[in-house]
Each structure stands twice: as C-alpha cells, then as structure tokens.
Amino acid sequence: MSSCQRVARPLAQSLRQDRLILQSNSTHLLRAFSRTASRQDDTITTTTNTSAKPPSPPPPSSSSPPSAENKSELPMRERLMDRDTTTAPWAERKLARMGTPPIGSRRRRAALRSSENLPFEQLPYQCFQEARRFLKEDRQEKLRHLAKEIAKIKRLEATPAEQVPGGERKKNLRLASLRKYIEELKILVDINDPLVKRRFEDGFGDMNKPIYRYLAERKWRGMPYKIITQRIEQLNIVPDVLPKFDPIADVQLFFRRIKVDPGEILDSRITEVPPRLKVQVFNPGERLVSVAVMDSDVPNAEDDCFERRCHYLAANVPIAPDQPSLPLSKVDKETQLAVPWLPAFSQKGAPYHRLSVFVLEQKPGETLDIAKLRELYSARDGFSLKSYRDKFDLTPVGFNIFRTIWDEGTAGVMERAGVPGADIEFKFKRVYSLKGPKKARGWEAKRRKPKYKSLWKYSMNIHGLNRRRR
Numbered sequence: 254m255s256s257c258q259r260v261a262r263p264l265a266q267s268l269r270q271d272r273l274i275l276q277s278n279s280t281h282l283l284r285a286f287s288r289t290a291s292r293q294d295d296t297i298t299t300t301t302n303t304s305a306k307p308p309s310p311p312p313p314s315s316s317s318p319p320s321a322e323n324k325s326e327l328p329m330r331e332r333l334m335d336r337d338t339t340t341a342p343w344a345e346r347k348l349a350r351m352g353t354p355p356i357g358s359r360r361r362r363a364a365l366r367s368s369e370n371l372p373f374e375q376l377p378y379q380c381f382q383e384a385r386r387f388l389k390e391d392r393q394e395k396l397r398h399l400a401k402e403i404a405k406i407k408r409l410e411a412t413p414a415e416q417v418p419g420g421e422r423k424k425n426l427r428l429a430s431l432r433k434y435i436e437e438l439k440i441l442v443d444i445n446d447p448l449v450k451r452r453f454e455d456g457f458g459d460m461n462k463p464i465y466r467y468l469a470e471r472k473w474r475g476m477p478y479k480i481i482t483q484r485i486e487q488l489n490i491v492p493d494v495l496p497k498f499d500p501i502a503d504v505q506l507f508f509r510r511i512k513v514d515p516g517e518i519l520d521s522r523i524t525e526v527p528p529r530l531k532v533q534v535f536n537p538g539e540r541l542v543s544v545a546v547m548d549s550d551v552p553n554a555e556d557d558c559f560e561r562r563c564h565y566l567a568a569n570v571p572i573a574p575d576q577p578s579l580p581l582s583k584v585d586k587e588t589q590l591a592v593p594w595l596p597a598f599s600q601k602g603a604p605y606h607r608l609s610v611f612v613l614e615q616k617p618g619e620t621l622d623i624a625k626l627r628e629l630y631s632a633r634d635g636f637s638l639k640s641y642r643d644k645f646d647l648t649p650v651g652f653n654i655f656r657t658i659w660d661e662g663t664a665g666v667m668e669r670a671g672v673p674g675a676d677i678e679f680k681f682k683r684v685y686s687l688k689g690p691k692k693a694r695g696w697e698a699k700r701r702k703p704k705y706k707s708l709w710k711y712s713m714n715i716h717g718l719n720r721r722r723r
Contacts, residue, residue, distance in 0.1 A: 338366040350512050357454045388445050399438045406431050439463045460574035461537070470535040473503045484515045484654055488607055494549055494638050495649065504612055504651035505531040513655050518605060522662040524597040524655075525669070527565065527581035532572050532612055532651055539573040541615045543647060544581065547636050548597070550606040552679060563636035564608060566592035568621040591626035592633065596666050597657040602679035605656045611638060612651035621645055 333344045336356050340363050345355050355362060409428060414421040443449045443464040450468075452458050458465035481500060485491055491498055506513040507529040513519065530544065546565035553560050567584045568591060584590050599606045615621065630636055642649065664675040693701060700708050 502651035503533040527594040530579040543568040564595040601659040613647035
C-alpha cells in the first residue's frame with residue numbers, strides 16, 4: 254500500500270461513516286451541496302411524540318408529473334431516464350438519440366440527485382460567495398466602460414460628416430469598428446458569470462443575447478465542427494458537390510426523433526418520412542434559407558458514371574438564433590416547398606449513396622420564386638447545387654450528411670415511393686490485364702533446371718499458390 258493510500262484511508266472511512274449517519278437520519282436534516290455545520294436559523298425542531306402518526310400524502314394524480322417525493326417510487330429504469338438527475342451512460346446516450354439530451358454536466362446531475370434543491374446563487378460556501386462578489390464588481394466596471402462606448406457612438410452619429418477627418422467614409426468605418434467593439438464588450442460583461450454558464454449548460458439560455466450565441470458557437474467549434482469538416486473531406490463533398498465550402502452554422506439531423514451522426518448509414522425504411530433539422534446560427538436576426546437534399550451517387554450504367562438527384566428542395570424558410578427547429582414535413586407547400594421529399598434508396602450491387610443536406614442563406618429581404626424552382630428542378634435528375642447556388646445568389650452556411658445502401662426494406666420503399674428499378678442489380682465487370690506473363694527472374698529462374706528439382710517444392714509446387722504472374 255502506498256503512502257497516499259495509507260493517509261487517505263482514515264479520511265475515506267470517516268466520510269463513509271458520516272454518510273451512513275446522515276442517511277439514517279431524517280431527510281430534513283441534510284444540507285444541500287455542503288458538509289459544514291448547519292446555521293442556527295436552519296435548525297428544524299422535532300417533537301418526541303412517537304405515538305402520533307404523520308398524515309398520509311394524497312394519492313398522486315395520473316395526469317400530473319411525479320414530484321420529488323414520489324420519484325423514488327418509480328422503477329429504476331424510469332428514474333434513470335430523467336433528464337435532470339440521470340447519471341447512467343446508456344441513459345444519456347438514449348436521451349441524446351431521442352433529441353432530449355441530459356441537462357448540464359454529470360457532476361451537476363449527481364449533486365441534484367443526492368441533495369435538496371438549493372438555489373445556485375445561495376450555495377453556502379464562503380469562497381464561492383467571495384468569488385461572486387469579485388465577479389460582480391468586475392461586471393459593474395465593464396458595464397461602465399460599455400456605457401462610455403455607447404455614448405461615444407451617439408456623439409459620432411450626431412457629428413456631421415464634414416467635421417470628421419476623412420469624411421463620410423471614415424465616419425462609417427469608425428462607427429462599424431465601435432459597434433463591433435460594443436458586441437465584444439457585451440460578451441465580456443457576462444462571460445464570467447456562473448449563473449450565465451449554468452443557464453447555458455442547462456439549455457435555458459436566450460439565444461437572442463450575444464453571450465449565449467458566443468458560448469454556443471464556442472461549443473460547436475469544438476468536436477462537432479471537427480467531425481463535420483472531417484466528413485466533408487473524407488466523403489469528398491469538396492470538390493464533388495461544391496468547389497469549396499466551410500460551414501458556419503450547426504445543422505443537426507433527426508429521423509423519427511433519432512439523431513443521426515454525420516455520415517451514418519441509415520436503413521431505407523427510416524428515411525421514408527422527411528427529417529427534422531435543427532439549424533443553429535450564431536449571428537443575430539431572422540433570415541430566410543433554402544434547404545436542399547441531394548444524392549450525388551446515382552449510377553448511370555450507359556455512360557459508366559455517377560449523376561445527381563434532388564431528393565428535397567424548399568426555399569423561403571425563416572430561421573433565427575432562438576428558433577432552430579426546422580421540420581421539413583411542415584413547410585408551406587404553396588410558398589416554400591419546391592420539390593417534395595423522396596426517400597433515400599440504393600440499388601443492389603451499387604456502392605453507398607451520399608445524401609447531403611445543405612442549408613443556403615438567401616439575400617436579406619429577397620424571396621425566391623417557388624414556381625420557377627418547380628419548373629427547373631421538378632424532374633429531380635441532373636441537379637447541381639453549384640448551379641442552384643450561382644443562379645439565385647445563395648450562400649451555403651450549414652451541412653449534414655447521411656448514407657444509404659441496399660437493404661432488406663429498400664424494395665418496399667422504392668415500390669411505395671413509385672420508383673422503378675428495384676429488380677436491377679449492378680455487378681462489377683472484371684477487367685483483365687493486357688500485359689503478358691512475366692518471366693521468372695533471379696533465384697527462381699536459376700533453379701528451374703532439373704538439377705534443382707528437389708527445391709521446386711519450395712518455389713514452384715506450393716499447394717494453393719499460382720506462380721504465374723501478370
């Protein structure tokens with residue numbers, strides 16, 4: 254046993270004994286998030302009358318959600334599926350696949366599960382409260398600095414352009430620089446606030462505020478951005494679909510309440526219903542976008558090449574930072590839907606098909622003519638995203654992708670969608686080399702004489718090995 258273990262063993266035993274004592278007592282005597290001595294005003298007086306029975310709680314209503322008292326009466330599996338208190342890895346993965354991920358970190362959920370609901374800003378830690386006081390003073394100083402910069406902008410806006418050195422152009426550049434600096438100050442004001450960080454981790458942040466958009470973008474620029482850019486490179490989306498592309502918005506894909514990882518191979522029966530997108534943008538304001546879903550691996554046996562097909566096209570769809578949900582099945586069929594949803598399918602023997610989901614931002618204040626889009630792309634075949642982008646002056650901002658192969662349900666999916674060709678099977682044609690057989694050289698050529706017949710079993714007459722080379 255190491256010296257660290259010998260030192261830590263008495264401490265661990267004492268903590269374990271304290272925990273057993275606390276569990277044996279009434280739950281009212283526990284203090285949340287703290288092991289310090291209770292304050293005098295927190296002491297709860299109890300009576301010694303053991304004959305009086307406590308009143309029985311009223312039976313819970315079937316329509317009301319279970320409260321904190323009767324959560325312990327639920328089965329263990331249902332308790333572990335609670336978003337607020339679950340700590341099981343399998344439950345976290347299942348909730349994430351359902352589109353309702355667990356709230357906050359696992360450490361926070363474990364603390365809520367084992368303690369009372371004490372307000373976060375009233376945690377009884379002296380160091381914590383001193384840190385909050387210091388952060389509050391720092392925030393007040395940044396607010397005063399922000400007010401000075403806002404007043405500076407107002408003075409510059411009220412100043413005529415003739416009195417500004419450099420004229421109108423210099424004035425506009427100065428105003429743009431000050432406005433950008435003010436947005437940065439708004440983020441710095443709240444970046445260290447623990448309540449802001451906690452609200453963001455719990456999923457309750459207001460995305461109309463710069464601080465929450467900044468935190469969301471910083472979180473997305475971590476592993477999710479790296480994964481989606483890796484899929485763009487690995488699956489050759491650039492340059493097969495677009496000559497260059499760098500996503501600036503987070504696009505998540507859901508089929509039947511199941512979150513799809515980028516590049517995942519899906520069963521064709523899952524794709525019969527249109528998916529739901531979660532498009533999170535990080536700049537303020539509402540904008541109109543177009544959504545295009547295309548298959549870039551349609552086999553053409555006659556020309557021995559691959560073509561493209563449009564599986565879905567919609568335009569004039571509004572999104573905003575606080576309105577990320579975009580269900581493709583609920584767009585307006587008259588003013589937004591150009592090409593209806595076509596399930597993903599792949600014929601037997603063909604390689605996997607890449608179905609790319611692109612979100613393209615339209616120019617501010619401009620709407621696209623849906624009748625013209627239907628006229629151009631209703632045939633679906635030969636769809637080019639680059640041509641669509643250039644023709645209507647769109648900007649690709651978000652991307653996601655999934656793949657499909659031939660499976661046991663593809664024939665039924667194609668039949669229900671009215672797509673012919675389920676009985677076609679692609680086979681690879683073997684191409685033989687035009688080069689003649691190579692002559693033996695070196696050690697083998699020298700020992701092919703009858704003189705070395707005893708060695709042929711090591712070089713020529715090996716069972717299962719064809720010595721003829723091409």
